[in-house]
Amino acid sequence: MEKLIICTVCPQGCRITVTGEGSDIASVSGFTCARGEAYARQEFVCPVRILTGSVRTCDCAEPLLPVRSADRIPRDKIPECMKILRTVKVKPPVHIRDVVVKDILGTGVDIVASGELAGK
Numbered sequence: 001m002e003k004l005i006i007c008t009v010c011p012q013g014c015r016i017t018v019t020g021e022g023s024d025i026a027s028v029s030g031f032t033c034a035r036g037e038a039y040a041r042q043e044f045v046c047p048v049r050i051l052t053g054s055v056r057t058c059d060c061a062e063p064l065l066p067v068r069s070a071d072r073i074p075r076d077k078i079p080e081c082m083k084i085l086r087t088v089k090v091k092p093p094v095h096i097r098d099v100v101v102k103d104i105l106g107t108g109v110d111i112v113a114s115g116e117l118a119g120k
């Protein structure tokens with residue numbers, strides 16, 4: 001299998017070609033730096049993304065609190081993570097980087113606040 005990956009690590013946007021099967025990579029070409037090669041290998045084997053979203057609040061004027069994953073999580077787990085976030089409600093006070101959901105879906109990654117909710 002051959003996959004063309006546009007590197008998003010920097011604005012240069014190199015077009016990187018990876019060949020292989022599953023987690024066995026046979027060749028990587030088209031990258032300009034080691035960071036790009038690592039990115040392409042990760043994208044080929046298991047694409048990961050930072051999740052961003054929001055959760056509902058209670059006992060405050062703001063209806064939603066923006067959240068994000070503290071690290072990248074497998075892209076194929078993002079829809080299930082979003083389902084979990086739809087069930088979460090937080091109360092103030094909440095500070096930036098407070099953990100909203102610990103170890104979401106057993107990924108080892110926490111969902112943290114990316115905004116603040118002031119207490120009354």
Ligand code: SF4
Pocket residue numbers: 007008009010011012013014030031032033034035036037
């Ligand atoms: S391979 Fe390196 S230079 Fe090219 S887009 Fe990726 S990070 Fe930038």
